[in-house]
Amino acid sequence: MSNLKLISILKKYGKVKAIDNLNLEVQDGELVTLLGPSGCGKTTTLRTISGFLAPDSGDIYINDRRITDIPPERRGIGLVFQNYALWPHMTVFQNLAFGLQMRKLPKDEIKRRVKQRLETVRLEEYENRYPRELSGGQQQRVALARALVLEPDILLLDEPLSNLDALLREKMRFEIARIHKESGVTTVYVTHDQTEAMVISDRIIILNKGRIMQQGKPEDIYENPANKFVASFMGNTSFINGTVVGFNGKYTLVKTGDGLTIYGIGRKVKKGENVVIAVRPENVQFVLPPDIRGGMKSNNLFSMEIERETYIGEVVDYQLRIKSWSIRAKSAVSNKMTKGETVKIYLDPDKMPILSE
Amino acid sequence: MRKILMINKKLFIVTLEIILLLFSLLLIFGPMTSLALWSIADKWFWPNLLPQSIGLDYWRQALGVQKSLAIGAVSIIPAFFLSLMIAVITVITAMSIAIPAGYALAKYKIPFGMFIFFLFLMPNAFPQQPIFVNLLDIFTKIGLAGTIPGVIIVHILVGLVFGVWITSATFRSIPPQLEEAARSVGASGIRTFFRITLPLAAPGLLASSVFVFITSLDEFTGTFFIGLPFVITLPMTLYSSSGYNMQFASVIAIILLLPSMLFMMLIQKVLKAEYVGGMG
Numbered sequence: 326m327s328n329l330k331l332i333s334i335l336k337k338y339g340k341v342k343a344i345d346n347l348n349l350e351v352q353d354g355e356l357v358t359l360l361g362p363s364g365c366g367k368t369t370t371l372r373t374i375s376g377f378l379a380p381d382s383g384d385i386y387i388n389d390r391r392i393t394d395i396p397p398e399r400r401g402i403g404l405v406f407q408n409y410a411l412w413p414h415m416t417v418f419q420n421l422a423f424g425l426q427m428r429k430l431p432k433d434e435i436k437r438r439v440k441q442r443l444e445t446v447r448l449e450e451y452e453n454r455y456p457r458e459l460s461g462g463q464q465q466r467v468a469l470a471r472a473l474v475l476e477p478d479i480l481l482l483d484e485p486l487s488n489l490d491a492l493l494r495e496k497m498r499f500e501i502a503r504i505h506k507e508s509g510v511t512t513v514y515v516t517h518d519q520t521e522a523m524v525i526s527d528r529i530i531i532l533n534k535g536r537i538m539q540q541g542k543p544e545d546i547y548e549n550p551a552n553k554f555v556a557s558f559m560g561n562t563s564f565i566n567g568t569v570v571g572f573n574g575k576y577t578l579v580k581t582g583d584g585l586t587i588y589g590i591g592r593k594v595k596k597g598e599n600v601v602i603a604v605r606p607e608n609v610q611f612v613l614p615p616d617i618r619g620g621m622k623s624n625n626l627f628s629m630e631i632e633r634e635t636y637i638g639e640v641v642d643y644q645l646r647i648k649s650w651s652i653r654a655k656s657a658v659s660n661k662m663t664k665g666e667t668v669k670i671y672l673d674p675d676k677m678p679i680l681s682e
Numbered sequence: 683m684r685k686i687l688m689i690n691k692k693l694f695i696v697t698l699e700i701i702l703l704l705f706s707l708l709l710i711f712g713p714m715t716s717l718a719l720w721s722i723a724d725k726w727f728w729p730n731l732l733p734q735s736i737g738l739d740y741w742r743q744a745l746g747v748q749k750s751l752a753i754g755a756v757s758i759i760p761a762f763f764l765s766l767m768i769a770v771i772t773v774i775t776a777m778s779i780a781i782p783a784g785y786a787l788a789k790y791k792i793p794f795g796m797f798i799f800f801l802f803l804m805p806n807a808f809p810q811q812p813i814f815v816n817l818l819d820i821f822t823k824i825g826l827a828g829t830i831p832g833v834i835i836v837h838i839l840v841g842l843v844f845g846v847w848i849t850s851a852t853f854r855s856i857p858p859q860l861e862e863a864a865r866s867v868g869a870s871g872i873r874t875f876f877r878i879t880l881p882l883a884a885p886g887l888l889a890s891s892v893f894v895f896i897t898s899l900d901e902f903t904g905t906f907f908i909g910l911p912f913v914i915t916l917p918m919t920l921y922s923s924s925g926y927n928m929q930f931a932s933v934i935a936i937i938l939l940l941p942s943m944l945f946m947m948l949i950q951k952v953l954k955a956e957y958v959g960g961m962g
Contacts, residue, residue, distance in 0.1 A: 377862055397865040404866040410859035414881050423877070424867025468863075475867055 327388050327478035327511050328353050329374065334383035336369055336535075343369040344380070345535035351479075356505050356512040358522040361532035362558070367515045370532070371481050374513065376400050387478050398427075400479075403472030403510070407484040409464045411456035417443070417467050418452040424475045442474040445507060462493045469501070473508055480505075480512045486521060498524040519559050523547070531555050549592075553680050556603035563652035565602045566682070569594050577679050583648040588624050589677030599682045608676040609645070609654035611662075612669040625672040631664050645670065714939070720932035740929040744937070758919050758934055765916040766941075768830065769898040772837040776845045776894045779838075781887065784849030785879075789858070802846040805839045814907040821908055828912040836904035841894035848893065852886025853879070892945040899941060 331349040335342065344366045351357045359367040372378040374385060376397035384393045392400050411420050421439040430438075443449045446466040456464055465485055472480055485501070486494045502525045505512055516522055522529050523543040530540040531554075539551040550556035553564065567579040569591065577591030579602055589602050612626065629645040629652075636642075640655045643662070654670065662668055720726070721740060723733035742748035746757035783802075787795055805813060817836065818827055826832035856879060864874040880887075902917045910918065920934040 375862070375866060377865075396870075397862070398868045398870055400866075402866060404863060406859045406863065408857060408859060410857065410863040412860060412863070412878055412882075423864070423869070427868040427873070471863070471867065 329479050329511060329513065330386040330389075331370075331374070332384045332386070334370070334373060334380045334385070336366075336373060336378065336380050342535045344373065347383070347535065347537065349530065349537075351511055351513060353511055354509045356502075356514060356525060356527045358514045358516060358526040358529045359532055360516060360519060360522045360529050360558070361538075362517060364534075365532040366535035367517075367532050368483060369535075371483050371513065371515050374479070375402050375404055375481055401475075401477050403475060403477035403480045405465070405468050405472050405480070405482040405485045407487050409456070409461075409468045409488075411464055411467055411471070413456055416453050416455055417448065417459070420456070420467060421471050421474045424471070428475070438474055442470045445473070445504060446470045461489050462497060465489065465497065466500070469504060473504075473510065477510065480508075480510045482512065482514045484516055485514075486516070486518070494518075494521070501525055531558060533558075548676075548678075550603060550678055550680065553601050553603070553682065556601075556678065556680060560605045561653055563604045563606075563650075565604060565650050565652070567600060567602065569596050569598050569600055569679070571596065576674050579679055581648070581650070585627070585648065585650075587672065587677065588674035589672075589679040590675060591679035594679055594681060600679050601682055603678045603680060604652045604672065605676070606642070606653045606655045608673055609652060610671045610673065611654070611656055611660065612671050613660070625674050625677075627670055627672070628667055629670050631662055631666050631668060634662065634664055636661075714936075717932045717935050720928050721936055723929055740933050744930065744933045756919075758916065758937065761914055761916045761919045762937060764830075764914070765899055768834055768837060768915060769895050769941075771834050772841055772898040773891050773895045775834070776838045776841045777849075777887070777891050780842060780845030780849045780890065780894075784846050784851075785853050785875075787846070788850040788853035799846070799850075802842050806843050810903045811907075814904050817904075818907045827908055828910070830909075830913055833905050833909040833913045833915070836908050837898040837901050840901060840904060841897045844893035844897060845890050848890035849883070849887055852883045852890070855886070856882050889949050892949050895945060896942045899938065 329349075329351040331347055334344050334347040334349075336344040347366075347370060349357075349370075359370060361367050369378065373380050376392070376395065380393070384391055386392065387401065412423070415423065418439055421442060422435050425435040425438060439452070440449065443452060446469055448463060448466055448470065451459060451463065451467075456467065459467065465488075468485070469482075482501075486497050489497060498521055501514075505525070514522075514525060526543055528540060529543055529546050531538040531546065533554050539546055539555045546555065547559050550559060556562045557564070565579075565581060565585075565587065567581040567585075567587065569577055570580045570586070571578045573588070575590065576588040577594060579587050579589060579591075579600060581587070587602055591600065594600050627647050629647045631643055632646045632651065633644040634641055636658070639658070641658055641661050643654045643656065645652050645654055645668070656662070719733065722736045722738060724735045724737040724739060726733040739748070743756070744758045746759045749757070783798075786792060787799055792798065800807075814836070821827040821832050826835065860878055860882065861874050864878045865871070869877060900917060901915075902921065905913065905915050905918060906921075909915065916934060916938055920931055920938065923930045923934065
């Protein structure tokens, strides 16, 4: 049973606050992802937890033991790096055994634990290879095994998949999720890749400028972004600016400067407030002529011109224009429309978050 | 037709490569061939293209096998061992300064780090003669002039440049994550240094030791000012004979070259060590 607690962590570089009063709690067995653009403080946070960086103020606890002043080697934290950081002068076996030797375990115990851990990452035949003889994906699995073989209280992963090619990265996401489930270790995972975060996380924490922008389950964050930053970071979001003009049942009405009225869901907005509507491509529905029936609401129906169409394999990606707004949309390849065409689209008001500017 | 052209082109490139190789071999080994020839020439007067008579007299004399005053050569064995001893002590001392200094300069933010870095460069940044004349003055006052320790100190000063620069570059090339990974699995800072950093840095450290060694073996100016007339190293004997006795000078030159070449071969072997390829 292990949990991690960060209380009011502050870390400054000169005048810039890399971490700005961060509070974070990770429950036993949970996989939490710190997600954000480069420079958002996620790696700084990780280095503070691992002990390679001392916070200016604040405290870190593992299992209610204060570890703020304890050196990295006595924190019981496993680390996995973006560049794997396997020791090139040691074989896979020696890489895994090193930490166990530091704990002065008997030889056959070390052998047993290394073998068992290599099995979990499915690399049992590679124990006598050197890191350079392995592929990137295999190296990263060794790095994962090396961190896990000590059965750490907390596992920290720093963009572990960023050096892999797209195809392998996709596979490794599921592999990491599987290994996490099997080992049940409390994990903090740092990435800038939102898809990666969605696949593996129990909870996502979105960071910007050293502050938590939003946290929650992947689907909650995706569907109910708390602010413009989160909406822009998750998904391929287009924004329409406007002013709240009124409310209608559960919907909020927004009027744009050029006269469009759009219905959406506004949680914390007031009348007269300047807002943005977050439009995601999957929420833009093309309305084909037979669909325009009497029963369909006329709210949120717009005529738009296709500005650009790009075939990207499974779908066609469009840029649509209405007045001064440009939004992204997707359609099945079978319905491909061409540039210059005018189409009717429907923006489902239940899926149009209205956010403070 | 096209195929023939292709073969011809290939032939042309191979021929060109061979010519270039021979040319570069000539550039590198040409002067040495002349040295070798001179070292075995008993008689070689103008305008003969090759020595009129050859023999190993100078070699025998230089290696102390034969003693005669006829050909103006002396045994260089004492000078050789003196040079070797000075070089070994210089390497050990200089490296035990250079390794910690290089590590600190590479891994920590040291106030005035760059300044300290350039301090090590100083003895080589200025013309050496004025520096050593000054040093002679100081050494005479404190009784180090004309002594072996005095000469060793000079060699260390000159050798530290290579020592510190190469070691710090070596340590800098080791990704810090390799050390952090070791710390995270429970190794203390010292253990991490000896189990991870040092083995990874070994090729670079060896290379820098070799540079220090060769620098000491060949060092002339400092030894000339500080060491003479009591400390006579191999380059000193070479200097005193080079004016009038080409044969003897050639023998000494070849003997001076030998350790350097042996070490260069050693470096090449070690630097090819496979794990270097895994870094980066």
